[in-house]
Amino acid sequence: MKALVCAQFGALDNLRLQSVPAPTPGPGQVVIQVNAASLNFPDVLMCQGKYQVKPPLPFTPGAEAAGVVCAVGAGVTHWQPGDAVMASTGYGALAEQCVVDATRLARVPAEMSFAQASAMVVTYGTALYALRHCANVQAGETVLVLGAAGGVGSAALQVARQMGARVIAAVSSDAKAALCRRQGADAVLVYTEPEQLKSQVSALAGESGVQVVFDPVGGDYALPAFRALVWGGRYLVVGFAAGAIPAFPLNFALLQARSVLGVYWGEVIRRDPAAYQAVLRQLCDWVVAGQIAPVISAEIGLEQAVEGLKALQARQVTGKLVVRLTDTGWPAR
Ligand SMILES: NC(=O)c1ccc[n+]([C@@H]2O[C@H](COP(=O)([O-])OP(=O)(O)OC[C@H]3O[C@@H](n4cnc5c(N)ncnc54)[C@H](OP(=O)(O)O)[C@@H]3O)[C@@H](O)[C@H]2O)c1
Structure with a gap:
C-alpha cells in the first residue's frame, strides 16, 4: 500500500511517498481502509522531532482518519469489516490503511462525509473538551480565541x-478575519503589536470582559491575552504554534483569581476513553443537525501531503486540509 514515510526527524522534505506492507491488526486492534485523513500542526512537529510524542523511526504521520474497517484483531467484538469509522490515530493516518486500538474508533453517522469526520477528531475534539470539560464555558460568557482561523x-x-458563548476571534490577517466573520465570530481583531492586544480585546469585550481564553498559539500574545481575563477568568493552554512557550508571572493569576488550564486531548483519549466517546458523539450530533461544520479549505491527494504540511508550517492554511486516500466503496460519500 502507499504511505507517507518519515525515516528521519528533521525537514519536511525528508518525507517520502513509499510502498509499504499493509498492516495487520494485533489483539484489540482494528485496521482501517482510510478514505480521508486530515493534517494537523502536530504532524509537522512530529516529523521534525519537536513533538512530545516521538514515534520509533520509520513512521507514517497523520493523527486522524476516517474510512471503513477492513480487519479486526483478536478480542475485538464491537467492530466488524465494513463499519464506517473515524479515529484519532496519533500517527499513521497518511496511508491507504492504518492500524489503531479499537477503543479509538467512533462510528461515522450516515449523514456525515468521511472528509468531515476526518477533520473533526483532533481539532473539534480538542475544542469541545477544552471549552466544556476544562473551562466549563457557560452561555453568555465571552471567549477569546487566538489563531481563530x-x-x-x-x-x-x-x-x-454552539455552546452559547460570545466569541472574539483574534487572527493575523484581514483574510483570516473575514473567514472568522463568516464562521459567526461576534467580534474579530487582527493582532498588531503584542502590547496592543489587551486594549484591542478590552475595546471589543465591553464591560463584562473576557471570561475564557483559548490559546493554540503561545508566543508573545499569550501574556497580554491572559491579562485581558476578568476576575475568575480561565486560560486554556492548547498549543504553541508560534514556537515560543510563554511563561507568566503568577501574580497575574493571583490578583484576579485567574486559572491556567492545560489541555492535552491526545492523552485524554488514552486515559479517559468514555470522555473521548462522549465528546465525539456530541460533535457528530451537532454536525448532523447542521449546527457546526468543519471548515475544510481544500481536499488534496497523498502526493500533495508534504506541500500541505509545509503550508501549515508557513501559517498559510485556514481551517483544515483533508487528504483523500482510497475509495472505500461503501458508503459513497
Ligand atoms: N492541546 C491539544 O490537545 C492540542 C490538540 C491539537 C493541536 N494542538 C496544538 O494547537 C496548535 C495549533 O494546531 P493546528 O493544527 O490548529 O494548527 P494550524 O491550523 O496551523 O493553526 C495554528 C494557528 O496559529 C497561528 N500562528 C501564530 N504563529 C504561528 C507560526 N509561527 N506558525 C504557524 N502558525 C502560527 C496561526 O494563526 P494566525 O496567523 O492568525 O496567528 C495559525 O492559524 C499547535 O501548537 C498544536 O500542537 C494541541
Whole structure:
C-alpha cells in the first residue's frame, strides 16, 4: 500500500511517498481502509522531532482518519469489516490503511462525509473538551480565541458559539478575519503589536470582559491575552504554534483569581476513553443537525501531503486540509 514515510526527524522534505506492507491488526486492534485523513500542526512537529510524542523511526504521520474497517484483531467484538469509522490515530493516518486500538474508533453517522469526520477528531475534539470539560464555558460568557482561523482555532470558534458563548476571534490577517466573520465570530481583531492586544480585546469585550481564553498559539500574545481575563477568568493552554512557550508571572493569576488550564486531548483519549466517546458523539450530533461544520479549505491527494504540511508550517492554511486516500466503496460519500 502507499504511505507517507518519515525515516528521519528533521525537514519536511525528508518525507517520502513509499510502498509499504499493509498492516495487520494485533489483539484489540482494528485496521482501517482510510478514505480521508486530515493534517494537523502536530504532524509537522512530529516529523521534525519537536513533538512530545516521538514515534520509533520509520513512521507514517497523520493523527486522524476516517474510512471503513477492513480487519479486526483478536478480542475485538464491537467492530466488524465494513463499519464506517473515524479515529484519532496519533500517527499513521497518511496511508491507504492504518492500524489503531479499537477503543479509538467512533462510528461515522450516515449523514456525515468521511472528509468531515476526518477533520473533526483532533481539532473539534480538542475544542469541545477544552471549552466544556476544562473551562466549563457557560452561555453568555465571552471567549477569546487566538489563531481563530486555524484548525483548532476555527473549531473552537464554532464550538464556543454552539455552546452559547460570545466569541472574539483574534487572527493575523484581514483574510483570516473575514473567514472568522463568516464562521459567526461576534467580534474579530487582527493582532498588531503584542502590547496592543489587551486594549484591542478590552475595546471589543465591553464591560463584562473576557471570561475564557483559548490559546493554540503561545508566543508573545499569550501574556497580554491572559491579562485581558476578568476576575475568575480561565486560560486554556492548547498549543504553541508560534514556537515560543510563554511563561507568566503568577501574580497575574493571583490578583484576579485567574486559572491556567492545560489541555492535552491526545492523552485524554488514552486515559479517559468514555470522555473521548462522549465528546465525539456530541460533535457528530451537532454536525448532523447542521449546527457546526468543519471548515475544510481544500481536499488534496497523498502526493500533495508534504506541500500541505509545509503550508501549515508557513501559517498559510485556514481551517483544515483533508487528504483523500482510497475509495472505500461503501458508503459513497
Ligand atoms: N492541546 C491539544 O490537545 C492540542 C490538540 C491539537 C493541536 N494542538 C496544538 O494547537 C496548535 C495549533 O494546531 P493546528 O493544527 O490548529 O494548527 P494550524 O491550523 O496551523 O493553526 C495554528 C494557528 O496559529 C497561528 N500562528 C501564530 N504563529 C504561528 C507560526 N509561527 N506558525 C504557524 N502558525 C502560527 C496561526 O494563526 P494566525 O496567523 O492568525 O496567528 C495559525 O492559524 C499547535 O501548537 C498544536 O500542537 C494541541
